[in-house]
Amino acid sequence: MSEGDLALPIGHVPTGSPNPVVLEVCIGRPYRQPVSLPDANQFVSGIELWVPDEGNHGNLYAMFDGLLYFDQIPGPEPQAPLYKLELHLTPANQNEFGRIRGLFEPIAKVVIYKNVDRVRTREIIENLLRGAYNNALNTAPNQWHPTMREHWQGQRLKDWFDSVGEPGTPEFEAALGELLDSIFTVDLPTPLPQSSVSVQAGDLIGFASTAQPFDPLPSDCTFPLGPVTPRRVTIVTKEYAGNELNPSYYLWRYLWDAHLANPNRRRVEFISRASMRPDHTFDHPLLNELSIDLDVEVPARIRLAPPANTMPFPISESLREWHGAKPANTESTLQWRLTNDDSVEFETRIRPGVNQIIGGTTVATCGVNAQPNARSNACPEPSQADINRIGQIWNNHGEDIDAICSRLQFPVEIVTAIIRGESNGRARIVxxxxxxxxxxxxxxxxxxxxxxxxxxxxxxxxxxxxxxxxxxxxxxxxxxxxxxxxxxxxxxxxxxxxxxxxxxxxxxxxGLTQTLIQMGQSRINWLRGFYNNVPDEFGVDPLPVNRRGWFEWLLSSRNSILAGTAHLKYAYCNFGTRFDPPRVSAAHNAGSIVDASTLRHSINDVRHNPWQMRCNANIDGSTHISNFTTYFNAVRNYQETSGNGEVVFTSGL
Known part of the structure; x- marks a missing residue:
């Protein structure tokens, strides 16, 4: 199989197979990003699939090539845990999917199958291992199933099986049981080292478990939901930062690529039997239930219904915990986080165990660590003047910021803070x-x-x-x-x-976002990888034909907001900025996240960099990053009092 293979998670039948697709399925609660709102239990952060408890409807398949892990998840009672499978994409798959033109979100790096039947899943993995070994007995290593090339106890798995005896002997069966125990023992007081299984897209990897008592039954299933309890599994897709984006988005977007008219531009090979109809829908029960239509864009995140009408960005676990940066070998003096509450403020502290004074430079944070004479100020507390200026920027440009951020699904706080730091809201500066x-x-x-x-x-x-x-x-x-x-x-x-x-x-x-001419042109071309007509799609001026034209084009507020936001979104997808304010600022200022133990401003003064990411420094000891984080908090403060902004950070589950 080639890199970039995609299979459906249920109802998979290989393309070219004479076997029909036999699947009854219905969708349970709808997807919504995991935000902490009163109605959170009415949504799931994935695709909730219900199937009858009969036949092979509950079969689960690997969507991609990757490493498969089995683990437990907390249940309603400690003595009744639930189980999941996690499929981590191979680096080759990640590289291939990352080359999809016009993919405006990070690739799905992990697929989680929540609520799997432990006993039946173990049987399925046992059969996969037996089949892979039997096939490897008479084939060359480059034709083995990838799990046979994985190492176990210092040997390739194929060689280890060879060393313990022939299949069916007590020695072989005991060895196979030992391997399975290492994969499925996840709840003993002293668990064995957890192992993974290398799988290929389309491999049968597990089975859905019965629905839980707390699961609300779907109201419009085409098959009976009783008297036997049906089975339920939830498919969750995570990008590199742990954000759980809509799995239907990835299915739609990857299928779109797999069906490009020019096969040389395709990066995805769809290996499930689901023929595309003339209207660009698909002949498959799962894709029918999901209403996948290549002509109808599926959002990666969902907008809340009126009256809220906002698109919330949950504070992921990686952002809500204290963390720093280590772009190379040196860890940052500072740690930071976003508070996972209604205020969503940016906070800093000195990394535990680190001296606040390094190389004669005092690093100031807010509160007890603050030093009035600090040369490197990292307290992100905005002044009233900062908040007022944000209000002026929003009054002048908020409508365009909201429209562009909504279309590109990017938090308005970041874009507004970038504008404050780069141009102070002045459109015609350079x-x-x-x-x-x-x-x-x-x-x-x-x-x-x-x-x-x-x-x-x-x-x-x-x-x-x-x-x-x-x-x-x-x-x-x-x-x-x-x-x-x-x-x-x-x-x-x-x-x-x-x-x-x-x-x-x-x-x-x-312009407003101070985007380099060549960078603006490059990021607009990135958008053109999917959108044929960027001006019509985003409401901006016709695209220029030369460099001086791009210079003037970027002086228009909405044009600049689009180019700047596209650059920020590109950095999130490709540079690992994670919506993390210091990383966003560093990547925007330096072009990418680069290690730096010194900072230089125009008179070549050198001072300690508490963020450990390259950025400009100012004579007063502030840095581009510290100023940006202050402006970020100023935006949040303004939003709390004014209620403005449709695409905003929200506390996460």
């Missing part, structure tokens, strides 16, 4: 980065370098852009403007247009 030697060379080798007037332009650029220039107000129609950009320098706005046109790598960051 930062011009220092011109580098490679860009000077590009200009000299361009048509500009062939004329005396062009060489004057190049020299004017070198004179002005020897250092970065921030906060420059851009006039209307800038590239028709012959006024100098900055008093005392000769480079005009019109000449800047020539520099931008003739140096493909020169860096300028116009």
């Amino acid at each position: 930062r011009l980065e220092p011109i580098r030697q490679q860009e000077i060379q590009q200009l000299q080798n361009s048509p500009l370098g062939n004329t005396p007037q062009g060489n004057i332009v190049i020299q004017n650029a070198i004179n002005l852009l020897g250092v970065g220039r921030s906060g420059l107000i851009v006039p209307n129609n800038p590239f028709q403007n012959n006024n100098p950009i900055l008093q005392g320098f000769q480079l005009t706005w019109a000449q800047l247009g020539q520099v931008i046109d003739n140096s493909p790598t020169y860096r300028a960051s116009p």
Whole structure:
């Protein structure tokens, strides 16, 4: 089987098989991200599947290639635990799915099958191991089932089985029982080391357990739910940060890729028999129940019904616990978390066991650790002026922020705080980065370098852009403007247009989110991997055809918000930012999360970096990250008093 295989979790019949799909299934409670709201028990954070307690309806299949673990989950009573299977995708699968064009969420890294029958699942795994070993007896290693290549007690599993005796002998059966015990012993006072089983997409891996007494019965099943208790399993998909996104989203999106007209662009091979109808729906009971239609987008997160009408982002366990950063070998001095309550505030503390004064620099956090003369301030407590400024930004741009964040499913707190830190809400400002030697060379080798007037332009650029220039107000129609950009320098706005046109790598960051021209173009092209018409889809201006066009395009507020939010979403999908404010800020400021034990500002002062992630530092001891986290709390404070924002952080379950 190729990398990127996808199988349905129930009702799987291989493509090309003459056997019919025999499955009765209905959907129980609907999906909603696990947020702490009064009606939480009316939803599940996955697909709740109900099947009759007869035949093979309860068979569970591996959706992807991966490592399979068996574990218990808390039940209503300690003496009655429930059980689950966890399928962790192989690195090869992760890489393949990560290459899907236009995938605007992280890949599903873990699939959880909640409420499995322990006894029947053990029998199924035993049969899988027996079958894999028998097939490996007469085939080459590269044709073995992957579980036979896994190591157990210092040997490949195939070799270990060879060493204990032939199948059916007491020695072989005892050895197989020992291996199964290591997989399924999860509730003894002193459990054996838990093992995994390497499986392939489409492998039979378990069986659904009977529904629990506390499970509300579905109201519209096509099969009888009694007198025998039906079986129920819930399929949950987690991305790398532990957020439980809608499994139907992944099914829809992966099926969309598997059915691209151009097979060379496909990254997913769908191996379950479910033919696509002319209307782009599928002939399969599960996909029918889920109403999967390739023409109808399935959201990864669900918006609350009116009057709330918000899209809540739950505070995941990885964000609510104290944590830091360790991009390389050194762990951050600071730890931080988001409070998992109604306020959802960002908090910092010194990592336990670490001195607050390092290298002569005092790191300040809020409360008892605060130092009035601290040189590195990491207390994220906003001033009233910070909160007021957030209000002004929201009044001017909140409607566009909400619309873009809703479409891209990204928290408004992060985007608003980015705008506050980057432009302070001013749409027509630009930062011009220092011109580098490679860009000077590009200009000299361009048509500009062939004329005396062009060489004057190049020299004017070198004179002005020897250092970065921030906060420059851009006039209307800038590239028709012959006024100098900055008093005392000769480079005009019109000449800047020539520099931008003739140096493909020169860096300028116009607009609300201060997105680099090439970065903005790249992230809009990322959106075009799925959306054929970005302007119509997001309500922005027509896309430019050249670099000076992108410069001017980013000066429009809504355009800049889209480019900046797309960049933030891209970083969440690809750079591991996890919606974690310091990581988001570091990736936005430095381009990615990079280790840094020192910070430098424009006069090359070096000081300790308590976040351990590269970012700009200021003369007053603050950093880009510490300022951003303060603005994040200012947004949360403003939201508490104003109630604004439709795509917002919410306490998680």
